[in-house]
Amino acid sequence: MEKIKIEKLSLVFGKGKAKALKMLDQGKSKAEILDATGCNVAVRDANLTINEGEIFVIMGLSGSGKSTLLRCINRLINPTTGKIFVNNEEITNMSDKELLNIRRKELAMVFQHFGLLPHRTVLSNVAFGLELQGIEKDEREVKAQETIDLVGLKGYENQKVSELSGGMQQRVGLARGLANSPEVLLMDEAFSALDPLIRSQMQDELLLLQEKMQKTILFITHDLEEAIKLGDRIAIMKDGEIVQVGTSEEIITNPADDYVESFVENVDRSKIVTAGSIMFKKPKVARLKKDGPAVVLRTMRDLGLSSMPVVRTNRTFLGFVKLEDVVDLKKKEIKTIESIIRDSVMTVNPDETVEDMLPLLSKTNLPIPVVNEENHLLGVVSPTSLIAETTGKDKGEINEIIQKAIEL
Amino acid sequence: MIIGQYIESGVNWLTDNFSGLFDGINTGMSSLIELIEAFWTGIPFYITIALFTALALWKAGRKNAVLTLVGLVFIYFTGFWEETMQTFSLVLASAIIALAIGIPLGIWSAKNKTANSIIRPILDFMQTMPAFVYLIPAVLFFGLGTVPGAFATIIFAMPPVVRLTSLGIQQVPEDIVEATKAFGATPRQLLVKVQLPLAMPTILAGVNQTIMMSLSMVVIASMIGAKGLGEIVLQGISQLRIGLGFEGGLAVVLLAIILDRITQNLGQNQKKK
Ligand SMILES: Nc1ncnc2c1ncn2[C@@H]1O[C@H](COP(=O)(O)OP(=O)(O)OP(=O)(O)O)[C@@H](O)[C@H]1O
Ligand SMILES: [Mg+2]
Numbered sequence: 001m002e003k004i005k006i007e008k009l010s011l012v013f014g015k016g017k018a019k020a021l022k023m024l025d026q027g028k029s030k031a032e033i034l035d036a037t038g039c040n041v042a043v044r045d046a047n048l049t050i051n052e053g054e055i056f057v058i059m060g061l062s063g064s065g066k067s068t069l070l071r072c073i074n075r076l077i078n079p080t081t082g083k084i085f086v087n088n089e090e091i092t093n094m095s096d097k098e099l100l101n102i103r104r105k106e107l108a109m110v111f112q113h114f115g116l117l118p119h120r121t122v123l124s125n126v127a128f129g130l131e132l133q134g135i136e137k138d139e140r141e142v143k144a145q146e147t148i149d150l151v152g153l154k155g156y157e158n159q160k161v162s163e164l165s166g167g168m169q170q171r172v173g174l175a176r177g178l179a180n181s182p183e184v185l186l187m188d189e190a191f192s193a194l195d196p197l198i199r200s201q202m203q204d205e206l207l208l209l210q211e212k213m214q215k216t217i218l219f220i221t222h223d224l225e226e227a228i229k230l231g232d233r234i235a236i237m238k239d240g241e242i243v244q245v246g247t248s249e250e251i252i253t254n255p256a257d258d259y260v261e262s263f264v265e266n267v268d269r270s271k272i273v274t275a276g277s278i279m280f281k282k283p284k285v286a287r288l289k290k291d292g293p294a295v296v297l298r299t300m301r302d303l304g305l306s307s308m309p310v311v312r313t314n315r316t317f318l319g320f321v322k323l324e325d326v327v328d329l330k331k332k333e334i335k336t337i338e339s340i341i342r343d344s345v346m347t348v349n350p351d352e353t354v355e356d357m358l359p360l361l362s363k364t365n366l367p368i369p370v371v372n373e374e375n376h377l378l379g380v381v382s383p384t385s386l387i388a389e390t391t392g393k394d395k396g397e398i399n400e401i402i403q404k405a406i407e408l
Numbered sequence: 409m410i411i412g413q414y415i416e417s418g419v420n421w422l423t424d425n426f427s428g429l430f431d432g433i434n435t436g437m438s439s440l441i442e443l444i445e446a447f448w449t450g451i452p453f454y455i456t457i458a459l460f461t462a463l464a465l466w467k468a469g470r471k472n473a474v475l476t477l478v479g480l481v482f483i484y485f486t487g488f489w490e491e492t493m494q495t496f497s498l499v500l501a502s503a504i505i506a507l508a509i510g511i512p513l514g515i516w517s518a519k520n521k522t523a524n525s526i527i528r529p530i531l532d533f534m535q536t537m538p539a540f541v542y543l544i545p546a547v548l549f550f551g552l553g554t555v556p557g558a559f560a561t562i563i564f565a566m567p568p569v570v571r572l573t574s575l576g577i578q579q580v581p582e583d584i585v586e587a588t589k590a591f592g593a594t595p596r597q598l599l600v601k602v603q604l605p606l607a608m609p610t611i612l613a614g615v616n617q618t619i620m621m622s623l624s625m626v627v628i629a630s631m632i633g634a635k636g637l638g639e640i641v642l643q644g645i646s647q648l649r650i651g652l653g654f655e656g657g658l659a660v661v662l663l664a665i666i667l668d669r670i671t672q673n674l675g676q677n678q679k680k681k
Contacts, residue, residue, distance in 0.1 A: 074590055104592030115587030119605055129591040131601070180591070 003184065003216040004050040004073060009082030011068055011240075014039035017080055030239045042068040044240040046082070055210060055217045057231030059224065059263070065240040066220045067188050073218070074107045074186060075099055086184065104133050108177035112189040114169045116161045122148065122172050123157040129180040140179075147179040150209070167198035174206075178213075187219045191226065203229055224267050228252075236260050253277050270390045275357060276350030278389055279370045279379030286310045286321060286337060293329040293337055296321065307366050309377055310341050317377040319343030320366050347371045350378060354389045361386060419548050430549050437501070437555050445497035453489050457481065460666065468673040475669065479662040486655050488640060492663060495626055495636030498554065499667070502561035503622045507615060510566040514573025514614070515599065524574070531567045539564055539625055543632050557626065557634025565621040572614030576607030616671040623664055637663070 012020045020039035023032065030041045042065045050056045058066045071077040073084055075091060084091045086106060094102065108129065116125050123144055124131075130140035148157050151171045156164065161172055170190060177185055191199045203226060210217065221227050227234050228248040235245045236259075244256035252272050255261040286296045286308050300308055300323055310318045318341055325340035346360050347369045360368055367380035384402075388395050423430065448456065457480045465473035483492050517524040542564050546556035580603050588602045604611075630638025637660050644653020 076586060076590060100592045100594065102592075103590060107590075109587065109590040111583055111587055113581075113583045115581075115583040117584065117602060117606075128588075128601075132591055132593050132597055176591075186590075 001052045002049050003052040003087065004048070004218070005083075005085040005088075006046050006048040006069075006073075007083045007085075009043060009046045009069070009072060009079050009084065010041070011043040011065070011072060011077065012039045012041050012080045021081060041240050043072070043079070046240075046242050048235060048242065048245065050216060050218060052216050053214045054232040055219055055230050057219045057221060057227040057234045058237060059221055059227045059234055060237035061222060064237040066222075066237055068240075069237070070186050070188055070218060070220055073184075074103050074109060104129065104180065106182050107184045107186060108180050108182035110170070110173045110177045110185065110187040110190040112192050114161075114166075114173045114193075116169060116172055116176070118160070118162040121158050121160055122153060122164070125161055125172050126157075126175045126179050128176055133180075144175070144179050147175040150178065151175045152205070165198075166194050167202065170194060170202060178209075183216060185215050185217045187217060189220050189222070192221065192223070199226075206230065224263055228267070228272055236263065248272055249274060249277060270354040270358070273354050273389050274350060275348050275352045275354075275368070275370045275381055276378070278354070278385050279350070279381045280367075280385075281379040283309060283367075283377075283380045285315075285377065288312050288318060288336075288338065288341075291337070292335050293326050296337060297323075297326050297330055300326065309367075309369055309380060310337065311377050315376040317347060317369055317371050317375055319345060320369075322366075342366070345369065347375070348381075349373070354386060357381065357386060358390065419545065423549060433559075434550055434555050437505070437558055440505075441498060441501045441554055441558060444501050445494060448493040448497050448500075449490055453484055456493070457484070460670075464666070464670050468669050472669040472673070476666050479666050483659050483662055486659055488637060488656060488659050491635070491637045491640055491656075492659055495623070495638065495660070496663065498558055498561070498626045498629075498634060498636060499619065499622045502558045502565060502626065503615075503619045505558075506562045506566045506618050506622065507569055509562070510569035510614075510618065511573050511611065513566075514570040514611075515577060515604075517570065518574040518577035518603075519595075519599075527570065527574075531571055534563070534567050539628055540631065542625070543629065546629075547632050552633040554634050556632050557629030560629055560632070561622050561625040564625040565618045568617035568621065569611070569614035572617070573607065573611045576610030576614075577603045579610065580606045612671075612674045615674065616668065619667055619671050620664065623660070623667060627660055 010021065010024060012024075014020070014037070016037050016039060020033050020037045020041065023036065024041065024044060028036075030044070033039055033041055044065075046069055048056075058069065060066050068077060072079045073086070073091065075094075079092060082092070086102065089102075091099075091102065117128065120128075123141060126148055127140040127144035130143060135143075145157060148154060151174050153168065153171050153175065156168065161169055164172065170193075173190070191202050194202060206217075207230065219227075219230055221230075231248060233245060234248055234251055235242050236251065236256075237243065238259045244251055244260050246254075249272055251260060252264045252267060252269060255264055284299055284303060284305070286299075288310055290313065291299075296308060300306075306323045307320045309320055312318060320342050321337055321340050322342065326337065329337065329340055345364055345366055345368075348357055348360070349372065350370055352370075357368060361383055365383065367382045368386070369380050370378045372378055384395050384398050387398050391398070457477065460480055461473050461477045464476040483489060513527060517527040542560040543556070546560040546563075550556035550559055577599075584602060584606070585598065588598050593601070626634060626636060627638040627641065630636060630642050637656050640656030641653050641660070644650065644656055
């Protein structure tokens with residue numbers, strides 16, 4: 001179900017917005033508009049749908065408009081044009097009173113520099129949102145204490161926040177957001193100010209919490225690793241535009257343009273790319289009952305294969321036959337290939353990552369079969385493409401290397 | 409001078425048309441001052457000394473409490489106790505009014521750009537004027553006496569608290585303000601729960617300055633008939649009685665130090681707690 005919908009949203013900073021908007025319509029670039037009008041286009045014609053219960057990550061370089069877009073959702077900044085819906089209610093035309101209400105009840109925010117009240121204790125910071133709603137002290141403190149326990153700050157409730165470490169302060173920030181029981185969490189580079197170790201810890205905890213809570217989370221970062229770790233889906237922004245939306249794998253295996261590619265080129269692909277995306281789909285197969293050695297041999301010679309997967313008629317995977325065995329069989333004039341199937345091969349499912357598949361390479365020189373839950377063959381991953389994925393070299397180069405190795 | 413003529417006719421117009429208003433202010437202020445003065449000159453000196461010393465002990469520590477005690481006892485033995493209390497009462501009354509107007513003005517100018525762009529140059533202008541220039545409109549509106557003295561003092565002493573209140577609020581980190589808004593605070597909640605508490609040390613520094621400037625102006629205001637230590641100093645000057653002038657001046661300085669120590673630490677104490 002869709003939770004947040006952003007439609008044709010643009011945001012221009014500066015005076016003389018009308019002219020800037022007109023130039024936007026004409027498709028002029030951010031730099032051209034800045035030159036001509038002095039206006040800064042922070043977000044440009046953004047369209048997004050964020051589903052209930054997902055962690056949606058917005059990524060992009062500094063100044064690409066991530067924070068601005070996020071702040072439009074709770075209208076800390078008012079968009080210049082376009083609409084935003086939360087639960088199918090239009091945020092962009094709400095009165096101040098309705099807006100206060102939705103900020104109090106449905107949208108909570110976590111900030112990069114925490115934004116806590118330094119003169120108050122952890123408990124009263126966490127209870128702050130409830131206090132603004134006018135909830136009685138006893139009641140709000142009970143609720144705040146529950147949330148403090150949830151984020152692992154039990155025992156710190158009476159400390160002043162200025163006395164806590166960065167990681168702990170951000171736990172307070174997170175607890176403050178959760179104490180309101182919002183449906184949506186807006187997190188603007190929430191972990192960017194933390195040490196790498198603490199940061200990774202907080203990411204794990206957020207994922208754990210999310211398993212329990214199933215909130216809709218909008219998370220901003222400029223760190224791809226973080227985006228991949230947290231995001232169910234990722235949107236990439238450049239100069240105010242959303243240039244690509246997709247799962248991390250979609251983005252990595254199929255970057256929309258050079259900008260996205262430059263983002264993803266340094267990522268450790270072997271952790272993200274899966275069998276499903278690099279397998280050779282619908283390979284030629286030998287059907288157990290139907291194809292005899294003569295047919296199999298001809299197909300293999302035609303395609304230049306040294307091995308071929310064998311399936312039952314319903315595509316259940318059985319194993320491989322090797323070229324030399326088939327030749328042998330034909331010489332002996334045996335009519336079925338059943339006796340030569342090598343069935344001791346490991347199968348993988350399509351979500352297995354390249355990293356997980358690498359160890360299989362040392363056990364077999366056959367392609368790796370990819371099967372679904374019913375053990376139906378979906379495709380095969382050749383050792384060459386597996387190595388290509390991990391090294392980043394293309395298949396031609398790898399074949400050359402292998403060839404040289406054989407010659408030596 | 410043409411400008412002088414315009415000002416004069418402007419002031420005349422004000423006094424003609426708003427004499428009712430000035431009379432109202434006059435009565436209001438004089439009864440406030442009288443009330444405060446009746447209290448401080450009414451209670452026995454040792455109770456006053458005890459009160460001040462206790463306050464200093466609470467807010468400014470033991471060293472300043474001793475200083476306060478010694479200073480006040482010294483003033484008592486100079487024989488100008490009553491004048492000192494008159495001066496103090498006038499400072500208190502003027503400062504209360506200056507703060508009551510100045511703090512809201514400061515808040516307003518922090519929150520509203522237009523207000524800020526009007527208030528700021530006026531404050532600059534006010535601070536560059538020599539102190540006794542304020543005596544002139546005060547006399548024109550209220551004649552001679554204590555009330556015009558207080559009026560001039562209020563005008564003179566108000567700028568620092570306006571400025572520092574505004575500054576304190578503007579200095580509240582933007583991310584805290586943003587977070588507060590994001591959780592659905594009304595502008596009022598933002599002010600009361602976040603901006604004022606965080607700006608408090610700065611505002612209190614402004615309060616201290618306003619009180620100190622009130623004291624200096626109250627002494628000058630004796631030129632137009634305000635009662636208190638200023639009268640003694642003025643007598644000393646006009647009658648060339650150096651000893652008298654010196655004693656009066658010393659009492660002013662002691663009172664200034666005591667008030668400064670106590671009010672200066674208002675803010676710091678608050679922060680430490
Ligand atoms: N209040 C403002 N007034 C004018 N321009 C602004 C304002 N806030 C942001 N901008 C501009 O809008 C653009 C987008 O800024 P934004 O803060 O949304 O970027 P970001 O992607 O969040 O960057 P970062 O990673 O540095 O936080 C930038 O060019 C920035 O200079
Ligand atoms: Mg940002």
